[in-house]
Amino acid sequence: QSSVMEESSVPPIDPDFEPQSRPRSCTWPLPRPEISAVKPEGPEGPMAPSPPPGRRPPTRTSRRQAARVRAREVEAGVVAGVGAVGATPRKGSSRRNAWGNQSYADLISQAIENSPEKRLTLAQIYEWMVKTVPYFRDKGDTNSSAGWKNSIRHNLSLHNKFLRVHNESTGKSSWWMLNPEGGKTGTMDNSSKLLKSRMRAKQTKNSPNSSQQFPKWGVNSSSPSSRGSLEEADMWTSFRPRTSSNASTVSGRLSPIGPGQEDEDNLGEESLLGRYAAGSLAPTLTETLMEELDLIDGLTFPLPSASTLLPRGSGFTAFAGNKAPLPQCGPKDPPAFSNSIFNPHNSHVPSSLEALLTSDSPPPSDVLMTQVDPLMPGPGGVALMALGSKPSPLLVGKGLEPNKVAPMALQAQMHPPPPPAAAPAAPVAPAAPRQQQHLSQGPAERLPTDLDIDMFTENLDCDVDYIINSDLMDGDGIDFNFDPVM
């Protein structure tokens, strides 16, 4: 049950609150003067459920229009004199909607912001509406709620500002969060839609199943609600690229949709979005990487959510506020993403990471950083090199706790050459019995992520050896600079 709401002990909303004017740093429960001055109009408010007989009645317009008119009338009558002051009276001084000037999106945002964890399930949002917004108070029952609930769902899906995060702990509906990036344009542009649908197509292909494939990325487990600090484990996200912002959009392919996604989409999007790194990899390698990418997709997300959950002040939000493409855009946006992380010019990153790492929500960071590596720019070879050397210092330098922070990839990197004994030639987990990904259960592709990376480095070793033994011996001035991390 939506315990979140109860615990939030957030006072009911001010029907007149004005989201638009709300400073980013402000917390939702804005001071609300007179709350119920707005008497919820009768059940037959603006949204009066007019007789909905047929499916798509010839003229639904008239109906709706009528309702809308009624709404305005009601508003005028009921609200007049009250909320007028509320906030940004759109135009006249009457409310735009029966409940005030807020749009559904505003209300939803407010609901989410108000929640302790900055995330709510659909049902919780409904609940919040009914509890908080006078107008909906008496519209909680199934009969009278169909309309506005439909609108809520519609808004959640439509706006970029809302992110859907898979919620495995409850096994129920997804979490809805606010897009740290703000959702810029608000609604999806064409490209976003395209990606989105593509992702959906993908999503339906492989059931996003698999519990705890991602060892908890504890989202600031201060949450009193549902997930204690224990169940966060099975949390993974499925982002939809609703951002329509430049890079984000493109990159925006957020939805990891769980393990074992097809690469098809990746490739497709790639061509669609334009080239990037992987394109230069050898076919086979590309495929492998692409699968990794899919996993990464799922892993990169936590960041944004973490940022959302972190105190506004924490440097982390810099990510959101900053132009830097959000992690959520992640996977599909390796270049940009990588840059935002490693680019020395991006002053936000270090502090952000620091903030993140020192916060309660570590997992995201490790995942983020390590997993991203393979996506590093450039030709496969270079990228691999990077994987083997560069990132490590960074990670280690940050004082990450292997056990806690880097369950997967990081570990793989920190214990590079798994004892031969432990790592047979076959794709068998090298050591720690970590949760393994159920990639596309395909016989050939069920490689655990970490293992993949292990193998990656192994392969790398081989290559190096080979190079040293052959090419290098030819003395052509090849310059290898490996960081002495190991």
Place this chain on the structure above:
DNA sequence: TATACTAAACAGT
């Protein structure tokens, strides 16, 4: 024209 509300078709759980 951009936003927003409403309705509804559909698909997946």
Place this chain on the structure above:
DNA sequence: ACTGTTTAGTATA
């Protein structure tokens, strides 16, 4: 039945 995603018609600023 509930969730989510889309499409479409309409209204309003």
